[in-house]
Amino acid sequence: MRAVVIREPGAPDVLELRELPRPDPGPGEVRVRIAASGVNRADLLQRLGRYPVPEGWPKDVPGLEHAGTVDALGEGVEDASVGGLRQSVAVGDRVMGILGGGGYAEYVVTPAATVVPVPERMDAVTAGAVPEVFMTAFDAAFLQADLRAGETLLVHAVGSGVGTAVLQLGLRAGATVVGTSRTADKLERAAALGLEHGVLGDDAWPERVLEITDGRGADVILDLVGGAYLAGNQRVLAVGGRHVVVGVPGGPKAQIDLRVLMGRRASMRGTVLRARATAEKAALARAFTEQVLPGFASGELQPVIDRVLPAAEAGEAHRAMEANENFGKILLEW
16 A cells, blocks of 8 residues: 655655555454545654654554545454444445544554544545544533533634634534634634634734623633643633643743632643543544534534645645645645
């Protein structure tokens, strides 16, 4: 099979398309013939040698998500589906899901319990823009932060893949969504997705958020920036607020005033999907199938794709993401 391999840590040009042995599924696993692989910032960090790969996944083939067709079953994976939910998987099923690695390839082996169905009337390439961003957004905003109707959700980097996903999920849940971006163009494009309050991510963004919320602040902050925005996040966190850190491209370190959390009875937590145990990923897949997938069928939710590139152009995909050119997902097509 063809796969994109990290030759050595370095710039985007260290990504090479090579022929590798096609993997065989083990007990409880399925092999998926991939149609599209999503590009994520974690892939950039892995390419630079800054993101250790979980045990059991390829060390030199990046890729945290996949969408394609099941073409082989491992032992113990029944050839059937039950009640419309993916309690088991059949050869020929169109599936998508998150991975610990290895997604930049024509084939990947993954636990059967972690895949979810590709929504009807959605092609497999488009589905490549769903798993990592929508599952991350759903997990962080709802399972971790318990976002509720009527609350205010602040999304940093609203034009990113996860940002556009949580924007849609928040609106679908009845929240008021405030989104920041460092470029006005991305705020305009997010407005087309329903963003109610776009805020330019300059030094004055905390004041604007407080103005929008009449001084109350945000009930939930989905933070895709990190350290550079920590002081501002503390200023705009509402009483009882929940601050969830999902990404740190703006730096992993900053000083925190614990008195703010104490005085506002607020909480702050971090989250990642990649290193979680299979049982946790399987539980997320079930919840996502039941609670989120219907939104794609109804049209309330839609994948946001910036560009689709041939797998051989993985280096260009990384360059574009590093330059923050994308609004939504960058995909590699196989």
